[in-house]
Amino acid sequence: MIADLVLDVLNYVGIVAFAVSGALKAGEKGMDLLGFIVLGFSTALAGGIIRDVLLSRLPPVNITYLPYQLTAISASVATFVFYDKVSRHRDVVLYPDAVGLGAFAAIGADVAFRAGLNPLAVIAMAAITAAGGGVVRDVLAAEIPVVLRREVYATAAAIGGGIYMLLYYSLGRGPALLGTTAIVVALRLASLRYGWELPRVKNTA
Amino acid sequence: MIADLVLDVLNYVGIVAFAVSGALKAGEKGMDLLGFIVLGFSTALAGGIIRDVLLSRLPPVNITYLPYQLTAISASVATFVFYDKVSRHRDVVLYPDAVGLGAFAAIGADVAFRAGLNPLAVIAMAAITAAGGGVVRDVLAAEIPVVLRREVYATAAAIGGGIYMLLYYSLGRGPALLGTTAIVVALRLASLRYGWELPRVKNTA
Amino acid sequence: MIADLVLDVLNYVGIVAFAVSGALKAGEKGMDLLGFIVLGFSTALAGGIIRDVLLSRLPPVNITYLPYQLTAISASVATFVFYDKVSRHRDVVLYPDAVGLGAFAAIGADVAFRAGLNPLAVIAMAAITAAGGGVVRDVLAAEIPVVLRREVYATAAAIGGGIYMLLYYSLGRGPALLGTTAIVVALRLASLRYGWELPRVKNTA
Structure with missing residues (x-):
């Protein structure tokens, strides 16, 4: 199906952007080449791995599809080799990263929905697929995961899970995949542009 | 069976108390609303998720049973909304938290035992079910898990795993479930009351 | 087969050494007896657990084989009891630790290869089986995993995954198991002796 093809391309965009984000974190923390590869690989692919473990896939x-692994590792090594240049232009990565967020959310929702999960679990799987890798990256860097602290990131992916189901029932699977991706990307870019944040408590304790 | 019904009620008490404990940690760390929900959900439900992954359930x-998810998320959001009030009365939460520790330990031992695991693994599964969520909470908060450092908490749950087996063989499954819960709750409350701690080394290094 | 028997012995050497390394980290962080047991158990056995989860074993x-669990727990408790002595001689542990690295890498590669994974995944499973426990240990200690920052450790195990496949196709399974172990141990000890490090970026950011 055409939607699957388009999503497959966007998926690779996401793998590259996520791997770069993981490798940059490795550089920030003074890790060696192995650290770049592990953080790049994890940021790009751990969200989908966690989803598949929970769904018994x-x-x-x-883990088994070589092109995904090679893409993530190549992007990590390239970030290592051209570290200064990539590090200086890290803001540019935010755009393909948003594309990855949308594609991963759509794929995660699609997999969970077709596995027969309930709506809340579909939403959770969209968020885990898209933002789980970033959580693993930050845990390995001994930091509080940034997605739990600020910006609209995992939240955009979770909203995508809900949108997928609405579109699936109204328009079918192809439009659901592409529509979810587009809306999550738009939400993410708008949140960056306008500085949207989720509410937080006034910490008076 | 009556024991299952009673345990089901206590299980919900535990989900609420654990979710509140996770959400309070999110507030302590300055997380946003999503952080409250993720830490609340994880503290309440991640222990059972890890158990089910290890046992191939x-x-x-x-993940699939909507009432558990809704309970955990509602408690997390309520903690967010009434943060000042809940934060001031966090000592009160220690009582339902102890009930949850007991119920989770009994359920974890029951699942592991009926899956045919060896006694040491039953004990480990009781502890993981009851204390694994707290470990995930602390890892996501970039802290050393408190259960590894002080108080009798996971230890009480592990002891519960052993008690479950003793009671199962002597009195049957119903008494094992309820007796385990009661003894773990008593152990936990007594340890809080009398300040019991596990031994530690004198760190002369 | 003789290779399986030899590897089984080396595997126990590794479990003891890894558990000691985990327990020493627990002591360094001021954990209590439960912390010693959990970190010792995790360092010794979590890598293999993650491998088995990913391969649906x-x-x-x-979790199910009692002798492994008892060995890891006994070594952890012994480290607790004789903490000063073990802590003073921690450099001695580097030798059995290298043996464990080699044996775990060979076993991980063997399991992954026979499960039909692609070569890159076999390499990853060798590294995860051998170094995954150390990553879990450091995450539970709220530190950046040392294997991502310095020394040739997980890298030696990953190389072992490649060597296993070369030896398997040229000489058969027995030589692959023993040859992989020997080469990983040699790589690890040589890297300690000569202070080998992986390359890292000059952090000019």
Whole structure:
């Protein structure tokens, strides 16, 4: 189906952007080449791995499908080799990263929905697929995951999970995949542009 | 069976108390609303998810059973909304938290025992079900898990795993479930009351 | 087969050494007796557990096979009891630790290869089996995993995954198991002796 093809391309965009984000974090923390590869690989592919473990799709596609692995590792090594240049232009990566967020959310919702999960679990799987890798990256960097602290990121992916189901029932699977991706990307870019944040408590404790 | 019904009620008490404990940690760390929900959900349900992954009960019941998810998320959001009030009375939460520790330990031991695991693994599964969520909470908060450092908490749950087996063989499954819960709750409350701690080394290094 | 027997012995050497390394980290962080046991157990057995989860070998052998568990727990408790002595001689542990790295890498590659994974995944599973426990240990200690920052450790295990496949196709399974172990141990000890490090970026950011 055409939607699957389009999504497959966007998926690779996301793998590259997520791997770069993981590798940059490795550089920030003074890790060696192995650290770049592990953080790049994890940021790009761990969200899908966690999803597949929870849904008993084993071994996970992100472990068995060589093109995904090679893409993530190549992007990590390239970030290592051209570290200064990539590091200086890290804001540019935010755009393909948003594309990845949308594509991963759509794929995660699609997999969970077709596995027969309830709506809340579909939403959770969209968020885990898209933002789980970033959580693993930050845990390995001994930091509080940034997605739990600020910006509209995992939240955009979670909203995508809900949108997928609405579009699926109204327009079918193809429009659901592409529409979810487009709306999550738009939400993410708008949140960056306008500085949207989720509410937080006034910490008076 | 009556024991299952009683345990089901206590299980919900535990989900609420654990979610509140996770959400309070999110507030302590300056997280946003999503952070409250993720830490609340994880603290309440991640222990059972890890158990189910290890025992190949997939997808995990804590992912597929909507009432558990809604309870955990509602408690997390309520903690967010009434943060000042809940934060001031956090000592009160220690009582339902102890009830949850007991119920989760009994359920974890029951699941592991009926899956045919060896006694040491039953004990480990009781502890993981009851204390695994707290470990995930602390890892996401970039802290050393408190259960590894002080108080009798996971230890009480592990002891519960052993008690479950003793009671199962002597009195049957119903008394094992309820007796385990009661003894773990008593152990936990007594340890709080009398300040029991596990031994530690004198760190002369 | 003789290779399996030899590897089984080396595997126990590794479990003891890894558990000691985890328990020493627990002591360094001021954990209590439960912390010693959990970190010792995790360092010794979590790598194999993660491998088995990803390959759907559930419940994981490291959960169900009592001798592994008892060995890891005994070594952890012994480190607790004799903490000063073990802590002063921690450099001695580097030798059995290298043996464990080699044996775990060979076993991980063997399991992954026979499960039909692609070569890159076999390499990853060798590294995860051998170094995954150390990553879990450091995450539970709220530190950046040392294997991502310095020394040739997980890298030696990953190289072992490649060597296993070369030896398997040229000489058969027995030589692959023993040859992989020997080469990984040699790589690890040489890297310690000569202070080998992986390359890292000059952090000019």
